[in-house]
Amino acid sequence: MIGQEKAVEIARVAAYQHRHLLLVGPPGIGKSMTAQALALHLDRPKTEIRIVHNPENPERPSVEIASRDEVTRESEAHRGTEGDLITPTEAPASVAERLGYRCPRCSFYSHPQDRYCPSCSNLKQLIPGVTGSGNPFRDLVGGILELTVSPGGNPTESVRTTRLRNGVEEVVAYERSGDHIKVLDQRALERRRSLQKESPRKVLVKLDRTPFVLATGASETELLGDVRHDPYGGHPQLGTLPYERTIPGAIHEAHEGVLFIDELPHLGHLQRHILTAMQEKRFPITGRNPQSGGAAVRVDSVPCDFILVAASNIQDIHHILSPLRSRIAGGGYEVLLDTTMPDSEANRMRLAQFCAQEIATDGRIRPATKEAVLELIGEARRRAETMDGRRNALTLRLRELGGLIRTAGDLASISGSDLLEAAHVREAKHRARSIEEQITTTYGSLQGGLRRDVTESQRQSMGYYNWTENPNPGNFQGGYG
Numbered sequence: 044m045i046g047q048e049k050a051v052e053i054a055r056v057a058a059y060q061h062r063h064l065l066l067v068g069p070p071g072i073g074k075s076m077t078a079q080a081l082a083l084h085l086d087r088p089k090t091e092i093r094i095v096h097n098p099e100n101p102e103r104p105s106v107e108i109a110s111r112d113e114v115t116r117e118s119e120a121h122r123g124t125e126g127d128l129i130t131p132t133e134a135p136a137s138v139a140e141r142l143g144y145r146c147p148r149c150s151f152y153s154h155p156q157d158r159y160c161p162s163c164s165n166l167k168q169l170i171p172g173v174t175g176s177g178n179p180f181r182d183l184v185g186g187i188l189e190l191t192v193s194p195g196g197n198p199t200e201s202v203r204t205t206r207l208r209n210g211v212e213e214v215v216a217y218e219r220s221g222d223h224i225k226v227l228d229q230r231a232l233e234r235r236r237s238l239q240k241e242s243p244r245k246v247l248v249k250l251d252r253t254p255f256v257l258a259t260g261a262s263e264t265e266l267l268g269d270v271r272h273d274p275y276g277g278h279p280q281l282g283t284l285p286y287e288r289t290i291p292g293a294i295h296e297a298h299e300g301v302l303f304i305d306e307l308p309h310l311g312h313l314q315r316h317i318l319t320a321m322q323e324k325r326f327p328i329t330g331r332n333p334q335s336g337g338a339a340v341r342v343d344s345v346p347c348d349f350i351l352v353a354a355s356n357i358q359d360i361h362h363i364l365s366p367l368r369s370r371i372a373g374g375g376y377e378v379l380l381d382t383t384m385p386d387s388e389a390n391r392m393r394l395a396q397f398c399a400q401e402i403a404t405d406g407r408i409r410p411a412t413k414e415a416v417l418e419l420i421g422e423a424r425r426r427a428e429t430m431d432g433r434r435n436a437l438t439l440r441l442r443e444l445g446g447l448i449r450t451a452g453d454l455a456s457i458s459g460s461d462l463l464e465a466a467h468v469r470e471a472k473h474r475a476r477s478i479e480e481q482i483t484t485t486y487g488s489l490q491g492g493l494r495r496d497v498t499e500s501q502r503q504s505m506g507y508y509n510w511t512e513n514p515n516p517g518n519f520q521g522g523y524g
C-alpha cells in the first residue's frame with residue numbers, strides 16, 4: 044500500500060479487534076486493497092457450518108457447527124470406513140466370482156464391467172437380486188450377497204462373509220472398487236454403520252476457506268443464500284432433500300472472516316438485511332423465489348459473524364442506511380482515504396517502485412528508463428494539482444496511473460522499442476485522456492459534442508429536445524437547433 048497510512052493503521056486495528064470498517068474515497072485509491080490486507084491479518088476460521096437433514100420435518104433442516112477438532116476426528120473416522128484395497132486375485136476365488144472379477148467357468152480375471160469373460164466368452168456375472176435365497180453358491184461362500192449403499196450414494200456390490208482370524212470368526216465385507224476389491228473388517232463395518240445412523244448432512248461453509256468474501260453488486264440470493272428449486276419436490280426417489288438444496292449467502296461464507304461490500308450504497312434495500320445480520324450474527328436461509336419449491340424451506344440461525352468492510356464514493360455516503368452507518372461508526376471505524384501524498388523523495392521512490400511492479404505484473408511491458416519513470420512521477424504531481432487541487436503532492440489515484448503505464452507500455456511495444464521511454468509516456472498521456480476531455484477538444488465543448496451527435500431521425504422527433512439546451516420542449520416549431 045502506497046500512502047494511506049491512516050487507513051492501513053485502522054485496518055490493522057479492525058482485524059485484531061474485530062471491528063467493522065467503512066472506507067470512503069474515489070475509485071482506484073486502494074479501498075479493495077485495504078479490505079484484502081485486513082483479511083490477511085485474521086486467524087484462519089475455526090468452525091465449519093453444516094446443514095442437517097431433519098427427518099421429522101425435512102423443510103426445517105437444522106444447523107450444526109463443528110470445530111476444527113471435530114472435523115479432523117470425523118474425517119479420520121471416515122478414513123476408517125474406507126477399508127483396505129486388494130487386487131481381485133488376492134480375494135477368495137468365490138468372492139472374486141461373486142463380484143464379477145473372475146470367470147466361474149475358466150477362472151480368468153477381468154473387470155466386472157465386462158459382462159462376458161474376455162477369455163471364454165461365458166456370461167460371467169451373477170446378476171444381483173437374482174441371487175438370494177435360491178443362490179446355489181450360498182453355502183459355498185457361507186455368506187449372503189447384498190446390495191449396500193455406500194456413503195457416496197452409489198450402489199456398490201458387496202459380498203459379506205465370515206472368516207477366521209486368530210481362531211475367532213468375524214464378519215468381513217468385500218466391495219467392488221474399480222480395478223480393486225475393498226475389504227472391510229468388522230470394526231470398519233461397525234464404524235460405517237454408526238456414521239450412517241447419523242442424519243445426513245451437507246457442509247454449507249467449509250472449514251478451510253478464504254476469510255475474505257467479496258459481495259459487489261450482489262443480488263439478494265448471493266448475499267443472503269437460497270434454497271434451490273427441485274422440479275421433483277420431495278419425491279423420495281427422484282427429489283433432492285431440502286437440506287441438500289440449501290445454498291449459503293455471502294454473509295454466511297464470510298463467517299469468521301471479512302465481508303467486503305464494494306459500493307455499499309448501491310445495495311439499496313439489502314442494506315437492512317446486512318444490518319440485521321450484523322446485529323444477530325445469525326441469518327436464516329430461505330428459498331427466495333416465491334414460485335419455487337424452495338420457498339417453503341427455512342433453515343434458522345445460520346451463523347454469519349463477519350467483519351464488514353464497506354466501500355463508498357464520497358457523493359454516495361448519504362445513501363447508506365443510517366442505522367447501518369451508526370452501527371459501523373459505533374462498532375468500528377469510518378475512514379476517508381487520501382487522494383494525494385506529499386511530494387517527498389521517499390514518496391517518489393514508492394511511486395517508482397509502483398511503476399516497476401505494474402510493469403512486472405503486466406508481463407507485456409518493456410522495462411522503463413529512468414526518464415520515463417520521472418515523466419510518470421511528474422504526471423502524478425500534475426494530477427494531484429489538477430484533480431485534487433494539491434500543490435507539492437503526488438496523486439494516489441493509482442489505478443488510473445497504472446492505466447497510463449500500460450498505455451505507454453503498449454505504445455513502446457508497438458513502436459518496436461526495447462525500452463519504455465519518456466516519449467511513450469507523453470504520447471500515452473495524450474491518448475489516455477478521458478472521453479469528456481476528448482469530446483471537448485474535438486467539439487469545443489461537451490454540449491457541442493452532444494448537439495452534433497444526433498441523427499436526422501432523432502432531430503425529427505421530440506426526443507431531440509433532450510439533446511439541446513432548449514428548456515421548453517412545448518415550443519416545437521422553434522425547437523430545431
Ligand SMILES: Nc1ncnc2c1ncn2[C@@H]1O[C@H](COP(=O)(O)OP(=O)(O)O)[C@@H](O)[C@H]1O
Nearest residue numbers: 044045046047070071072073074075076441442
Ligand atoms: N494505495 C495504493 N497502493 C498501491 N497500489 C494501489 C493503491 N491504490 C490503488 N492501487 C492500485 O490500483 C489498483 C486498484 O485499487 P483498488 O484497491 O481496487 O481501488 P478501489 O477499491 O479504491 O477502487 C490496485 O490493484 C493497485 O494496483
Ligand SMILES: [Mg+2]
Nearest residue numbers: 071074075305
Ligand atoms: Mg475497488
